[in-house]
Amino acid sequence: MSGGEFDFIERFFRPLAGEGALGLRDDAALLDVPEGRQLILSTDTLVEAVHFLPDDPAETVSRKLLRVSLSDCAAMGAVPRAYLLNISRPSGFDDLWFASFSAGLAHDQALYDVRLLGGDTTGTRGPLVLSLTIIGEVARGRAVSRCGAKPGDRLWVTGTIGDGAMGLMARLGEVPDADGYLTGRYRLPQPRLGFPVQNFASAGMDVSDGLVQDAGHLAHESGVGIDIEAEAVPLSPQVRALGGAWLETCLTGGDDYELLFTAPEEASDAIRQASRQSGLEATPIGHVREGSGVRVLNGAGRDVNLTRKGWQHF
CATH class of the missing domain: 3.30.1330.10 (PurM-like, N-terminal domain)
Structure with a gap:
């Protein structure tokens, strides 16, 4: 120096x-x-x-x-x-x-x-x-916040989930990463600028601390409950190749930096059109309901038990 x-x-x-x-x-x-x-x-x-x-x-x-x-x-x-x-x-x-x-x-x-x-x-x-x-x-007045989700809204996410968390696992030598895709996703997030979330979202945030935990933030701030359908959560081919044993890490790991948002059912066509125009896939992965908290459900509609919810800063 x-x-x-x-x-x-x-x-x-x-x-x-x-x-x-x-x-x-x-x-x-x-x-x-x-x-x-x-x-x-x-x-x-x-x-x-x-x-x-x-x-x-x-x-x-x-x-x-x-x-x-x-x-x-x-x-x-x-x-x-x-x-x-x-x-x-x-x-x-x-x-x-x-x-x-x-x-x-x-x-x-x-x-x-x-x-x-x-x-x-x-x-x-x-x-x-x-x-x-x-x-x-x-x-003015168009910023998307975390506190507007309503029962009946659908829950959407952009891109794929779990790449960042599995990229860290790859960097630590715990999983293979032959093409370097996962490492790249961990090191260099892709901010989803240009996706017009403000045109249809009732509430939203980015996924930084884990999908389940961040959905919990939306639920808490909006005074609602959220159900996530585990089988609907989009995973990259590289993550799928690692096997189902890593599903909890993908759902609760951080560093994805995808957009997580809720929107009324009638906005679904507009969201899909925005997805096509931007070249960024947006996937419905659950619903907003009365109540509180987040439930992760399997294909049979039963609760998936998780040992953790997401990244803790303290």
Whole structure:
């Protein structure tokens, strides 16, 4: 490590700064809010050896950090605009590592049309800690929240479930991953930006802590119960090839970053049309009911007993 904090910012992060960042030279950034729009803000933190493995490439760590926050924008039907970045840097992470980290951010800034506005850097004796705050915008009153699900709504999910959790298992050497697909899904989530969830969802969020647990968040915030049909949950061919013994891991593992949402039955055709137009599969996997909590049901309609519900942060 050399040159101090301001040299560190100058070399690795000033090239990423966009309009409103004031060259990362001031105490704060400036951001205009268009008339008729609202800002959405969300913060995510990644900790070394907790949310990524110490030998994960720096470029994928930075891209994952940005993408998990972009997924929050997608879940609310928002368009991402910019982000703030905080870094607590141990001495063991050298300039070469951060050059790759910065290159990863530059790649995804161009891919998703977002820019760096500012942040903070500090040293630490602990693990590397990375925190990113995403700033997005949505038409006033159109943001999707977790608290609108109604009995009779269908429960939908995009993409496939379990890839992230099984990607971690692959990284730990517990399952095979011959084509690298599962590892890729763990390292580089695919934020579902552009899928117009705000056009039909009564409630929604992204799947970050596990399908069952996150469905529980929707149920709790909406004051309803949710039934998940285990056999309807979409799995990738790579996960299916690993066998049914991993089903609970897929249902309760995190890191999928797919959209999970409820919608009235009459919105089903619109959802399927949006799925075709976006090229992103959306699958109905259950229903909203009166009551509380989440039930996972097998093909015979009986409860599937799970030993865990999902990722716990504490």
